[in-house]
Amino acid sequence: MKMIFELLSDPVISRIIVRALIVGAAVSLSASVLGVTMVLRRMSMIGDGLAHAGFGALAAATLCGAGDLKTEVSIPIVMATALLLMWLSESGALGGDAAVAVISTGMMTAGVLIFSFTTGYTADMCSSLFGSASILTITDRDLWLSLLLAAAVAAFFLLFYAKIFSVTFDDVFSFASGINVWAYKLAVAALVAVTVVVGMKMIGSLMISALVVFPALTAMRLCRSFAGVLAVSGTVSVLGFLVGFAVSCVLSLPVGASVVAVDLVIFAVVCAISALRTAHKKRLARNAAV
Amino acid sequence: MALIECRGVTLGYGGDVAVRGVDMTVSKGDYLFIIGENGSGKSTLVKGLLGLISPLSGTIRYGDGLTRRGIGYLPQKTEVQRDFPASVREVVTSGCVSSGFHPFYTRADRERAHAAMMRLHIHDIEKKSYRELSGGQQQRVLLARALCATRTLLLLDEPATGLDPEAASELYATVGSLNRDDGVTVIMVSHDMDALSSEAGHVLYIGRDKTFFGTRQEYISSPYFRGKAGE
Structure with a gap:
C-alpha cells in the first residue's frame, strides 16, 4: 500500500x-448512456458486433500504415460497419442477428489475418483484444478524443432527449409523428462506433460491449423511469470503472477485465436484491390473501 | 371537404398487393370501423393512411385542416415496450414530440399531457412505471399519448389485442365517449366482428379480393356481414 502512495x-x-x-x-x-437505448431497442448484439469490428478496423488501420493515427483511421471504418449492420438487421437480409454474427466474426478474422501477416502476434494485438496491460500507452490524443466523445454524447442526449425517448419507446409512433427515426438510430450507432474504438485500447475489443450492456441492465432493474435509468446507468458505469481501475492497480490485473468484473458483480448483486424483493412481495400478497 | 379521402387506393410491398381498390371518406366526427380477417391487409392500409408507405395506385388526400402528421395513432403493442422502464407521464408526454427542433417539452406540452391523463383517468398513476400496469391501463396510457398528438383524428390498430373481455369493452366505451362527447374522429381497426359497436357510423370491410364501404346499417344488410359472402 505504502508503495502505491509513493x-x-x-x-x-x-x-x-x-x-x-x-x-x-x-x-x-x-x-452506458448509449447502452440504455441499445439494450431497450434490442440492439445489444449490434454493440457487440461493432466491438469486434473495431478489432478488424484497427488491424486494417495498422496495415495502411496509419501508425499513431490508427484510432482516428479506425473510426470511419467502424462507423461504416455500424451503418451496414443497422441496414442488415432492419431489412432482415441474412436474418437479423445472423447478419451481426457474420460481420463481427468476419471482421475479427480479417483482423487476426492482417496482424499475423504484418506485425505478428504482438503486444499491440493483445492490447486491442484484451485491453492494455499497462496504462502507459494512453496518449494525450486518446484523452482529447475521449473528452470529445463524452461531450458529443452529452450534447446529443440533452438536445434531443424528447425525440430519443420517443424513438426508443415506439419507433412506429415516432415515424408517424414525423420524426426522422433512421437519423436517430444511425446517430446512436455512430456514437457507439466511436465509443468502441476509443475505449478499445484500454478495455479491449472483446470486453468493451460489456460497458454498453451491464450498466444499462443494472439501471433498468433499479429505476422505473427512462430519465432515472439514464442517470443511474451513467453513475453506475463511472463508479464501476473507478473501482475496477483501483482494483487493477492494486492487484496488477488488466484494467479491462477488472472493470467488467466489477460491473458484473454490481449487476449480479442488483439482480439478487430485486429477486429477493419480488419474492418478499409475493409472500406478503399471499399472506394478505390468506 | 372530408378529413381523409381514399380513391382507388391499392397498397403493398414491392410487387405484392396487400389491399386493392379502397374507396372511402372519413369526415369530421365520424366513427369508422375497419374490419377484415387476419392477413387481409388492414395493417398495410393503416401504414398507408399514416404515410409510412405510399400507394401503388390511387390517391389518399387529407383535408379539413388534417395533415398526415396530425393523426393520433395507437399502434399495436411491441416487444420493446413489455419491460420498458418509463413512467406513465413520460410515455404520455412523448405524444407531444413533433418533427421541429425542441430540445425539451414546453409548458404547453406538459399541460396537454396533463389534460389527456385527466381525460382518461390515469393522472393518479402518472408516476407509476408503464411496465407494471395492467394491459387495459397500458392501452389507456397509449391512448392518452395519441390524444397528445392530435385533437382531430384517432387511428387505433387492434387496440383490444391481449386484453380480457372486460378491459376490452371498457376501452371501446372510452373510445366511443371520446367520439361522442369530445368530437374526436375515430378510425378503429379490428378483426373482431363482435367489436363492431353501435358507436360505429361507417364500416370499411376488407375482404380477400373485394372491399366494401358504407354505413353500419348498409354493412349489416350486405353480403359481407359476418363473412356471409364467402359461404
Missing part, C-alpha cells in the same frame, strides 16, 4: 494515472 506522489506517474482515469470515465459514461 508512486502516486511522483508527478509523471500521477499524470499518467489521471489521464487514464479521465479516458476511462469518459468512455464508461458514453457507453
Whole structure:
C-alpha cells in the first residue's frame, strides 16, 4: 500500500494515472448512456458486433500504415460497419442477428489475418483484444478524443432527449409523428462506433460491449423511469470503472477485465436484491390473501 | 371537404398487393370501423393512411385542416415496450414530440399531457412505471399519448389485442365517449366482428379480393356481414 502512495506522489506517474482515469470515465459514461437505448431497442448484439469490428478496423488501420493515427483511421471504418449492420438487421437480409454474427466474426478474422501477416502476434494485438496491460500507452490524443466523445454524447442526449425517448419507446409512433427515426438510430450507432474504438485500447475489443450492456441492465432493474435509468446507468458505469481501475492497480490485473468484473458483480448483486424483493412481495400478497 | 379521402387506393410491398381498390371518406366526427380477417391487409392500409408507405395506385388526400402528421395513432403493442422502464407521464408526454427542433417539452406540452391523463383517468398513476400496469391501463396510457398528438383524428390498430373481455369493452366505451362527447374522429381497426359497436357510423370491410364501404346499417344488410359472402 505504502508503495502505491509513493508512486502516486511522483508527478509523471500521477499524470499518467489521471489521464487514464479521465479516458476511462469518459468512455464508461458514453457507453452506458448509449447502452440504455441499445439494450431497450434490442440492439445489444449490434454493440457487440461493432466491438469486434473495431478489432478488424484497427488491424486494417495498422496495415495502411496509419501508425499513431490508427484510432482516428479506425473510426470511419467502424462507423461504416455500424451503418451496414443497422441496414442488415432492419431489412432482415441474412436474418437479423445472423447478419451481426457474420460481420463481427468476419471482421475479427480479417483482423487476426492482417496482424499475423504484418506485425505478428504482438503486444499491440493483445492490447486491442484484451485491453492494455499497462496504462502507459494512453496518449494525450486518446484523452482529447475521449473528452470529445463524452461531450458529443452529452450534447446529443440533452438536445434531443424528447425525440430519443420517443424513438426508443415506439419507433412506429415516432415515424408517424414525423420524426426522422433512421437519423436517430444511425446517430446512436455512430456514437457507439466511436465509443468502441476509443475505449478499445484500454478495455479491449472483446470486453468493451460489456460497458454498453451491464450498466444499462443494472439501471433498468433499479429505476422505473427512462430519465432515472439514464442517470443511474451513467453513475453506475463511472463508479464501476473507478473501482475496477483501483482494483487493477492494486492487484496488477488488466484494467479491462477488472472493470467488467466489477460491473458484473454490481449487476449480479442488483439482480439478487430485486429477486429477493419480488419474492418478499409475493409472500406478503399471499399472506394478505390468506 | 372530408378529413381523409381514399380513391382507388391499392397498397403493398414491392410487387405484392396487400389491399386493392379502397374507396372511402372519413369526415369530421365520424366513427369508422375497419374490419377484415387476419392477413387481409388492414395493417398495410393503416401504414398507408399514416404515410409510412405510399400507394401503388390511387390517391389518399387529407383535408379539413388534417395533415398526415396530425393523426393520433395507437399502434399495436411491441416487444420493446413489455419491460420498458418509463413512467406513465413520460410515455404520455412523448405524444407531444413533433418533427421541429425542441430540445425539451414546453409548458404547453406538459399541460396537454396533463389534460389527456385527466381525460382518461390515469393522472393518479402518472408516476407509476408503464411496465407494471395492467394491459387495459397500458392501452389507456397509449391512448392518452395519441390524444397528445392530435385533437382531430384517432387511428387505433387492434387496440383490444391481449386484453380480457372486460378491459376490452371498457376501452371501446372510452373510445366511443371520446367520439361522442369530445368530437374526436375515430378510425378503429379490428378483426373482431363482435367489436363492431353501435358507436360505429361507417364500416370499411376488407375482404380477400373485394372491399366494401358504407354505413353500419348498409354493412349489416350486405353480403359481407359476418363473412356471409364467402359461404
